[in-house]
Amino acid sequence: MEMLRTENIVKQYAGHKALDDITISTKKGEIFGLLGPNGAGKTSLIRIINQITGPDSGKVYLQGKEIKREDIARIGYLPEERGLYKKMKVKEQALYFARLKGMSKQDAKKKLEEWFEKFEITSWYDKKVEELSKGMAQKIQFITTVIHEPELLILDEPFSGFDPINTELIKSEILRLKESGTSIMLSTHNMNSVEEICDSIALINQSKLVVNGSLKEVKERYRTHTYAVQFKGLMFGFANALFASFALEHSEQIDEDRAIAHVKLLKGNTLNDLLRTVMPVVEIEAVNEVIPTMNDIFIRAVKGETEEGGDENE
Amino acid sequence: MKMSKIGLVIGREYMSRVRKKTFILLTILIPILVVGLMFLAMWLGIEKTKHVKVLVADPNGLCEGEIFIGQDENPPATFYFYEDFVDSADFAGRADFQEYDVLIALNPEVITNKKIGGLYREQPNSETTTYIRNKLELRLEEYFAKHKGVPLETYREIRTPTHFKLKALDDSPDKELQEIAQVIGLVFSIFIFIFILVYAAQVMRSVIEEKTSRVVEIIVSSIQPRKLMMGKIVAVGLVGMTQFLIWIILISVFMVVLQSTIFPDFSDPSNWQGIAETGNVPGQIQTAMETSGERSIWADAIYHHVDWVALIILFLIYFIGGYLLYGSLFAMIGSAVDSETDTQQLMLPVMMPLMFSYLVSIMIMGNPDGGTAIAFSHIPFSSPIVMLQRVATGTVPFYEVLISLALLIATFLMTTYLAGKIYRVGILMYGKKVSWKEIIKWIRY
Numbered sequence: 001m002e003m004l005r006t007e008n009i010v011k012q013y014a015g016h017k018a019l020d021d022i023t024i025s026t027k028k029g030e031i032f033g034l035l036g037p038n039g040a041g042k043t044s045l046i047r048i049i050n051q052i053t054g055p056d057s058g059k060v061y062l063q064g065k066e067i068k069r070e071d072i073a074r075i076g077y078l079p080e081e082r083g084l085y086k087k088m089k090v091k092e093q094a095l096y097f098a099r100l101k102g103m104s105k106q107d108a109k110k111k112l113e114e115w116f117e118k119f120e121i122t123s124w125y126d127k128k129v130e131e132l133s134k135g136m137a138q139k140i141q142f143i144t145t146v147i148h149e150p151e152l153l154i155l156d157e158p159f160s161g162f163d164p165i166n167t168e169l170i171k172s173e174i175l176r177l178k179e180s181g182t183s184i185m186l187s188t189h190n191m192n193s194v195e196e197i198c199d200s201i202a203l204i205n206q207s208k209l210v211v212n213g214s215l216k217e218v219k220e221r222y223r224t225h226t227y228a229v230q231f232k233g234l235m236f237g238f239a240n241a242l243f244a245s246f247a248l249e250h251s252e253q254i255d256e257d258r259a260i261a262h263v264k265l266l267k268g269n270t271l272n273d274l275l276r277t278v279m280p281v282v283e284i285e286a287v288n289e290v291i292p293t294m295n296d297i298f299i300r301a302v303k304g305e306t307e308e309g310g311d312e313n314e
Numbered sequence: 315m316k317m318s319k320i321g322l323v324i325g326r327e328y329m330s331r332v333r334k335k336t337f338i339l340l341t342i343l344i345p346i347l348v349v350g351l352m353f354l355a356m357w358l359g360i361e362k363t364k365h366v367k368v369l370v371a372d373p374n375g376l377c378e379g380e381i382f383i384g385q386d387e388n389p390p391a392t393f394y395f396y397e398d399f400v401d402s403a404d405f406a407g408r409a410d411f412q413e414y415d416v417l418i419a420l421n422p423e424v425i426t427n428k429k430i431g432g433l434y435r436e437q438p439n440s441e442t443t444t445y446i447r448n449k450l451e452l453r454l455e456e457y458f459a460k461h462k463g464v465p466l467e468t469y470r471e472i473r474t475p476t477h478f479k480l481k482a483l484d485d486s487p488d489k490e491l492q493e494i495a496q497v498i499g500l501v502f503s504i505f506i507f508i509f510i511l512v513y514a515a516q517v518m519r520s521v522i523e524e525k526t527s528r529v530v531e532i533i534v535s536s537i538q539p540r541k542l543m544m545g546k547i548v549a550v551g552l553v554g555m556t557q558f559l560i561w562i563i564l565i566s567v568f569m570v571v572l573q574s575t576i577f578p579d580f581s582d583p584s585n586w587q588g589i590a591e592t593g594n595v596p597g598q599i600q601t602a603m604e605t606s607g608e609r610s611i612w613a614d615a616i617y618h619h620v621d622w623v624a625l626i627i628l629f630l631i632y633f634i635g636g637y638l639l640y641g642s643l644f645a646m647i648g649s650a651v652d653s654e655t656d657t658q659q660l661m662l663p664v665m666m667p668l669m670f671s672y673l674v675s676i677m678i679m680g681n682p683d684g685g686t687a688i689a690f691s692h693i694p695f696s697s698p699i700v701m702l703q704r705v706a707t708g709t710v711p712f713y714e715v716l717i718s719l720a721l722l723i724a725t726f727l728m729t730t731y732l733a734g735k736i737y738r739v740g741i742l743m744y745g746k747k748v749s750w751k752e753i754i755k756w757i758r759y
Contacts, residue, residue: 083528
């Protein structure tokens with residue numbers, strides 16, 4: 001089921017387009033990663049979804065209905081530029097944010113107590129934020145984002161600025177929230193965490209949507225048809241046998257007579273063709289497809305390489 | 315109970331301000347200071363007109379041992395009579411003369427040469443000297459009248475001063491009164507100027523604080539930026555109103571308490587030389603110099619000429635209007651910068667009209683109905699400061715106030731609208747030194 005959809009979003013700032021015709025869609029209960037280099041337009045898109053700014057054209061739909069002002073109560077937002085009122089007491093502050101999201105005072109108090117007990121920080125209630133350490137403030141920040149139990153949680157660079165312990169804590173909380181049915185959208189630079197937790201991704205580069213789909217689909221699309229072949233025999237013979245139908249990307253020697261070679265299939269050849277070609281020359285020990293990492297995909301997409309096999313042939 | 319979001323913002327902004335130590339301190343200290351200064355001024359005023367005991371050496375009994383004192387007078391001196399000559403050595407040395415401050419020698423020749431002389435231990439002020447002279451002159455005139463066969467009662471009736479007043483044909487108020495009223499108006503202008511500046515700057519600081527602490531984006535994901543800005547402006551305005559109200563209450567309470575306890579005499583207006591009006595009681599003799607002219611005009615202006623109710627109501631209305639206008643502009647500046655030090659360059663065009671209005675309000679002293687005054691009391695950027703001064707003189711037609719207020723309201727609606735647009739963009743803009751040119755562009759974002 002669809003959770004969020006943006007349709008042909010365009011946003012222009014004096015002389016430069018921040019978002020150019022962005023259409024994405026996220027499913028209910030999934031973790032959606034919004035990727036892209038700095039200045040690509042991720043935050044602009046997130047702000048439009050949060051109704052902080054409006055698009056020049058295009059629409060945002062929440063569960064199939066055009067998003068309304070009241071819907072912000074259903075969204076939890078952790079901006080990239082985040083902070084708390086330094087002089088305000090922790091409890092008052094958390095209550096204030098919760099009530100701004102539309103919670104009643106009683107409900108907010110109850111939820112707040114639950115979260116504070118969970119994070120074992122009830123002793124901080126009457127502390128001012130300026131008395132807390134950065135890590136402590138980050139916990140409060142996270143609680144204020146999720147206290148009103150949003151259906152959609154939008155986290156802009158959630159792993160930047162948090163210390164490693166809090167990053168782990170938040171990662172596990174994100175996964176737990178997903179378990180309980182919350183849909184999550186996060187923007188990040190951290191490609192490892194994308195592989196770890198994202199179900200779908202969209203990659204924005206220079207205001208345009210470059211890649212979009214489930215993690216599996218995207219990886220499929222960015223297959224390079226490259227295989228790592230581990231064999232016993234001479235590297236020289238192996239390389240010679242490949243001839244024009246395959247390209248040797250790189251190789252490494254494991255010991256005196258064993259090596260691993262990364263071979264790319266060219267001109268519609270299959271793995272079977274490759275095996276047939278090299279079997280007479282060397283003794284094959286293992287073959288694995290080289291799956292592109294999100295990092296590779298990210299870099300390739302940003303550099304403007306086309307999908308399906310890169311820039312070499314076609 | 316669920317509160318509206320703007321209500322929540324106002325509540326938070328308001329409470330966080332009125333709970334500050336500086337707010338509490340200032341709110342209590344200012345009335346203490348004001349009342350303290352007022353009483354100090356009164357005390358010094360009374361000290362200055364120290365009561366003087368005058369010994370009149372009257373060997374011929376010309377005064378018959380009495381000097382006529384009107385029933386509502388507050389004499390700065392009391393006369394005592396001694397029916398013999400007193401020389402300077404006696405006045406300096408004799409123990410029973412030590413209580414007197416001034417010695418007047420009323421020699422028998424005074425009837426013919428009209429010369430009265432005297433000695434003082436400590437020079438009495440000019441007012442007291444004049445009083446002593448007038449009383450003695452009057453007594454001598456009475457002596458002459460009696461000896462020329464005019465009954466005392468008749469003479470005193472003749473001597474009752476005539477109340478003389480020139481009035482303008484078109485019923486416009488007395489020029490002098492108007493000038494005094496304008497000074498009072500100027501005080502109000504200065505107050506409005508200061509309060510607008512102080513509270514508008516508070517709005518700006520609060521915007522900058524939210525921006526630098528990076529809390530603002532979280533807030534605007536829950537409430538529209540315009541509402542957040544308005545909530546802030548309203549809250550700071552309410553803080554200002556709260557402060558006014560507490561000041562008024564505290565000052566009144568302090569005055570009453572001090573009056574009834576520590577200084578019961580001081581606060582009795584009849585003890586304030588000259589400020590108390592001299593009533594026109596038949597049979598009472600007043601000399602022209604008895605109350606100095608300037609002072610009675612001040613009293614007249616303060617008690618009768620200035621419409622305090624209108625002035626205070628308009629003060630509040632113009633303060634709110636001017637504060638909203640400048641507050642929104644200051645909020646706009648606050649949203650565009652990353653720290654308070656960056657505000658200076660942007661402040662100039664906003665501060666200029668404010669400072670200029672202040673100068674205008676001083677310039678138009680003495681000509682509150684001239685072209686400059688009329689123009690600047692209509693221009694919304696200066697009207698809160700200039701108009702009050704004109705209103706105090708009581709010559710401003712009601713329709714002019716209405717036009718000026720309508721323009722002010724229209725302008726602050728416009729500035730808050732524009733400020734809202736700019737604020738919305740500015741609060742999310744970091745690390746960029748902006749110019750007004752850049753800011754104007756944001757209106758179209």
